[in-house]
Amino acid sequence: MCRLAAITSDNYFSPMENIAALETMKEGHDGSGMGLILKGLGGEFEELKEFPILSGICSKEGLHALDAYMNKVGFQLKYTWTPKTRPVKGIDARDYYFARVYDYPDAVKERPVKEKEDLLLRTRLALRKLGEDDESIIVFSFYPDILALKEVGDPLQLGRFFGLEKDPLKAKIIFAQGRQNTNYAINLYACHPFFIQGYGTMTNGENTAFIPIKEFLQGRGVPGYIGYNSDSEVFAHILHYTCKHLGYPLTYYKDITTPLKTEEIDMREDGEAVRLLKMSLRPLCIDGPNCTMGFTPDGTTFMLQDAKKLRPGVVGGRKGKFGLMSEECGLDSAIPQRDRPLDVFPMKYDMAIIEPDAKGVKLWNQLQGWTTITG
Amino acid sequence: MEPASRLDNNHRLTLKDFPYIVRWRDERCTRCGRCTAVCPMFSIEPAVVVRRSVHSEGSVPAPIAVRMTAAVVRQSNDIERYCTGCATCTLVCPNEAIEPEFNPQHKFLFHKNKGGHPYRRGGRRNDPQVSTLDRLKFTRISMLTDPALDAGRHEFRIRTYLGRILPAEELPIKSVNGSLKVDKGSGSFIPPVREIYPIMIGSMSIGALSPNMWEGLAMGITYLNEVEGMPVVMCSGEGGMPARLLRSKFLKYFIPQIASGYFGWDEIVRALPHMIEDPCAIEIKYGQGAKPGDGGLLMAHKVLKLISEIRGVPMGVDLPSPPTHQTKYSIEEAVAKMIQSMSMAWGFRVPVYPKISGSKTSKAVLNNLVRNPYASAFSLDGEDGGTGAAYDVSMNSMGHPIVSNLRECYLDLVKQGKQNELPLIAAGGIGKKGNLAANAASLFMLGASAVSIGKYIMQAAAECHGDEYNRCNVCNIGKCPRGITTQDPKLYRRLDPDKVAERVVEVFKSVDVELKKIFAPMGRSTELPIGMSDGLSADDPAIAERLKISYAC
Known part of the structure; x- marks a missing residue:
């Protein structure tokens, strides 16, 4: 089962904290990949928050093609971060890992955010297509204040490979996933966390309803709903579809992915709407067992799981720093100084929501509404 | 003298032409009549036949042929009264004396159109093959x-x-x-x-x-x-x-x-x-x-x-x-x-x-x-x-x-x-x-x-x-x-x-x-896996x- 370690804080911290948590949660062989997504970036990126960051990997030829394409569209390169990689046994280094900050093309600089976001999405998809056949270009995200780093290998070794323990790269929200040993012929596009237009998720567990969900999402007419090299990518797209496309409040992500029974819905104040949602979005029921963690553009992070998740993930910490982990020991590693009795294990009706800047944890219950607030 | 056309039984079907042949066991039958009463198609009927039997009594063989009448259950060879194989006769028989048996060589469809009326029936397609679903x-x-x-x-x-x-x-x-x-x-x-x-x-x-x-x-x-x-x-x-x-x-x-x-x-x-x-x-x-x-x-x-x-x-x-x-x-x-x-x-x-x-x-x-x-x-x-x-x-x-x-x-x-x-x-x-x-x-x-x-x-x-x-x-x-x-x-x-x-x-x-x-x-447990x-x-x-x-x- 994949290991998940997300940390949200009001201070910048290194992704090595997440990697250490992953290492603590490691059980058995583990090496088919790690993904990192950083949001709320510090260091050099702090001054560049309004500009989109293109994260990915290129071959030498791919880099030429990428530059040519970005020039053609009119993006102007402002800053480049590359990890200071060093040889680590068992990790096949690729040519060029990068996070490049671009300025928007002149024609869209003054356009509304939605237009900019659509351009970023279209550009990412075009670059993906450009390098997909020969893997000369792999792009994970293209969005302001988001940096993604992914590679096949053991997470701790990858941390060393990327030189993250010495790198000043820091952020306020970092999501990390260590992929367990189920699939060696892994396509990097199958590596969590997944990101689309400000929304990101990572998930563990088998998604038994993958095909119906995928087919439904692909029919929504949203250009970004493609890929699906992993059955977990749909969780990010459902989040995007719920909150951005339909404009529903975040808590309805829970109602859509793990719907209540009809008689339970009748107990809700908003039952009439929830009943309609359940029917209209029936194919998006995840039917688990899955634990999903995610973040939204405003820096809210959350965790939920379905009724079949026998070992739930845990949320805990203290005001200013909270961890969302698939195992308790990961939380012990990331935030040892905390009041452990206040740890939250979101159960089948629950959604643990951490406010931006880690102000506190709120527990949303599908039947009871807001039940617990700690901070 | 009967014309040959009648004696050769042309235009009459043999039981081998029928989809089901009724197997009746003389020695088990008590002649209770339940099977013939219940048959929805009147495919079987009580009948009386003359039988010749040879008896010999005493220590030295002295065969004597005797003709006697016997009550039997007979299957009709009228296509309108074909046995459908429903086996209701078997169901009601107290002594397991009767059952229809499927005859794969039947020629039913060649004949079930008397009067120019095509064969009509209920049920579903006659195809015993394994279906795609299975x-x-x-x-x-x-x-x-x-x-x-x-x-x-x-x-x-x-x-x-x-x-x-x-x-x-x-x-x-x-x-x-x-x-x-x-x-x-x-x-x-x-x-x-x-x-x-x-x-x-x-x-x-x-x-x-x-x-x-x-x-x-x-x-x-x-x-x-x-x-x-x-x-x-x-x-x-x-x-x-x-x-x-x-x-x-x-x-x-x-x-x-x-x-x-x-x-x-x-x-x-x-x-x-x-x-x-x-x-x-x-x-x-x-x-x-x-x-x-x-x-x-x-x-x-x-x-x-x-x-x-x-x-x-x-x-x-x-x-x-x-x-x-x-x-x-x-x-x-x-x-x-x-x-x-x-x-x-x-x-x-x-x-x-x-x-x-x-x-x-x-x-x-x-x-x-x-x-x-x-x-x-x-x-x-x-x-x-x-x-x-x-x-x-x-x-x-x-x-x-x-x-x-x-x-x-x-x-x-x-x-x-x-x-x-x-x-x-x-x-x-x-x-x-x-x-x-x-x-x-x-x-x-x-x-x-x-x-x-x-x-x-x-x-x-x-x-x-x-x-x-x-x-x-x-x-x-x-x-x-x-x-x-x-x-x-x-x-x-x-x-x-x-x-x-x-x-x-x-x-x-x-x-x-x-x-x-x-x-x-x-x-899968929450939603039907459509x-x-x-x-x-x-x-x-x-x-x-x-x-x-x-x-x-």
């Missing part, structure tokens, strides 16, 4: 990548929707202070949707079925809903419904069907002001899988008092429904109008959907319905569906198998992103070999929102004799030996409606367990390719 397996089993569920302990929700489902983008919903509310002022039409059990009992009319059979089914359905909490629903078939049921609170478990003869609709329309519940839905029958393009048929000897009252017709006349609705001019105009008219009759509170026979044209109908906001579902009836009466040629040679037809329609909806908007109901040969749960689950995974069964429930709940070797299959002539498809009180009183109801309940409770046994290892095609494999590469599923061997 060649599908569930191969995606969760074990170590994730634990399988416990079918006995885990909570399962085996339900589906019947009704047009709006895409989320069109829902009249607005967000108010972090909560979603239905915008009552939007004026948007929210189509009616029912939450039902995904296996329905398909359309079998009162008339085709005996009163006891229909009542048994209806009682079973009601019990399942009221006591077991399983929302199983049943379609009336063409021919109306009993007046007291139309006015009862149980109407909500029934789907009245309107077909091209409009039989029974006078009574239904008259009952409208007195209805205290809406029906579950309305089914408009445009076609039937067993006899595509052919109309319904209730033969005169089944139109007795009760039927004539419910249907509003004289007694003792053939009741053929036309192959098509007489008001139908084009699919765009007539189907839309009919769906709208029926919706309007119940104030747009009742889902209305059409049923057609599986066909290469199904996708055209589908695409018309997709664009009709009042079409609530689309029911496809495949060639293996049963019927109370049809021409043998229609049943055996006309129609489209349900599996690829359903799959094509579902994938067409997927392509348009509308697979959740118009539920597909699959019917026709589900449970043909007895594998009801597996067949139903396969169809869900291929894209059906629900399945409809007819023949299976007749066999399981009332021991219908019919099979794909043309056993029995005399549903059309009112002589059903089980009392299932007859209006003759002497026959239908053999059938205890309470027993039928009990069996209906048993069938649904057991199929529910079996569905859980399929869904649990596949890790379109979960990665869970299925076929044992034939061509089938796998056609259905766009994997091939496993």
Whole structure:
């Protein structure tokens, strides 16, 4: 089962904290990949928050093609971060890992955010297509204040490979996933966390309803709903579809992915709407067992799981720093100084929501509404 | 002297020409007469024959030939009195002295057209081969990548929707202070949707079925809903419904069907002001899988008092429904109008959907319905569906198998992103070999929102004799030996409606367990796995390719 370690804080911290948590949660062989997504970036990126960051990997030829394409569209390169990689046994280094900050093309600089976001999405998809056949270009995200780093290998070794323990790269929200040993012929596009237009998720567990969900999402007419090299990518797209496309409040992500029974819905104040949602979005029921963690553009992070998740993930910490982990020991590693009795294990009706800047944890219950607030 | 033409018995059939040959055992028979009395076809009859026997008594052989008469049971070689193989004779024989035996070399179809009347019968397609549905397996089993569920302990929700489902983008919903509310002022039409059990009992009319059979089914359905909490629903078939049921609170478990003869609709329309519940839905029958393009048929000897009252017709006349609705001019105009008219009759509170026979044209109908906001579902009836009466040629040679037809329609909806908007109901040969749960689950995974069964429930709940070797299959002539498809009180009183109801309940409770046994290892419990095609494999590469599923061997 994949290991998940997300940390949200009001201070910048290194992704090595997440990697250490992953290492603590490691059980058995583990090496088919790690993904990192950083949001709320510090260091050099702090001054560049309004500009989109293109994260990915290129071959030498791919880099030429990428530059040519970005020039053609009119993006102007402002800053480049590359990890200071060093040889680590068992990790096949690729040519060029990068996070490049671009300025928007002149024609869209003054356009509304939605237009900019659509351009970023279209550009990412075009670059993906450009390098997909020969893997000369792999792009994970293209969005302001988001940096993604992914590679096949053991997470701790990858941390060393990327030189993250010495790198000043820091952020306020970092999501990390260590992929367990189920699939060696892994396509990097199958590596969590997944990101689309400000929304990101990572998930563990088998998604038994993958095909119906995928087919439904692909029919929504949203250009970004493609890929699906992993059955977990749909969780990010459902989040995007719920909150951005339909404009529903975040808590309805829970109602859509793990719907209540009809008689339970009748107990809700908003039952009439929830009943309609359940029917209209029936194919998006995840039917688990899955634990999903995610973040939204405003820096809210959350965790939920379905009724079949026998070992739930845990949320805990203290005001200013909270961890969302698939195992308790990961939380012990990331935030040892905390009041452990206040740890939250979101159960089948629950959604643990951490406010931006880690102000506190709120527990949303599908039947009871807001039940617990700690901070 | 007799002419040679009579002596050589030309133009008479031998028993070897018949599909079933009655094996009668002289030494076991007590001549009680039960078998000949019960035979619905009068295929066997008591007869007296002269026998020559040779006796010898004493220590030295002294054979004496004696002629004596003996009572025997004889099979007729009159084609009109052919043995259907129903084996009712065997059932009533106290001494295991008689049974029909299938004769694979029979020449029945060469001769069953006397008077220029083609062979007509009930039942379903005579094809004993394994159907496509039984060649599908569930191969995606969760074990170590994730634990399988416990079918006995885990909570399962085996339900589906019947009704047009709006895409989320069109829902009249607005967000108010972090909560979603239905915008009552939007004026948007929210189509009616029912939450039902995904296996329905398909359309079998009162008339085709005996009163006891229909009542048994209806009682079973009601019990399942009221006591077991399983929302199983049943379609009336063409021919109306009993007046007291139309006015009862149980109407909500029934789907009245309107077909091209409009039989029974006078009574239904008259009952409208007195209805205290809406029906579950309305089914408009445009076609039937067993006899595509052919109309319904209730033969005169089944139109007795009760039927004539419910249907509003004289007694003792053939009741053929036309192959098509007489008001139908084009699919765009007539189907839309009919769906709208029926919706309007119940104030747009009742889902209305059409049923057609599986066909290469199904996708055209589908695409018309997709664009009709009042079409609530689309029911496809495949060639293996049963019927109370049809021409043998229609049943055996006309129609489209349900599996690829359903799959094509579902994938067409997927392509348009509308697979959740118009539920597909699959019917026709589900449970043909007895594998009801597996067949139903396969169809869900291929894209059906629900399945409809007819023949299976007749066999399981009332021991219908019919099979794909043309056993029995005399549903059309009112002589059903089980009392299932007859209006003759002497026959239908053999059938205890309470027993039928009990069996209906048993069938649904057991199929529910079996569905859980399929869904649990596949890790599905919350929603019906509609379109979960990665869970299925076929044992034939061509089938796998056609259905766009994997091939496993």
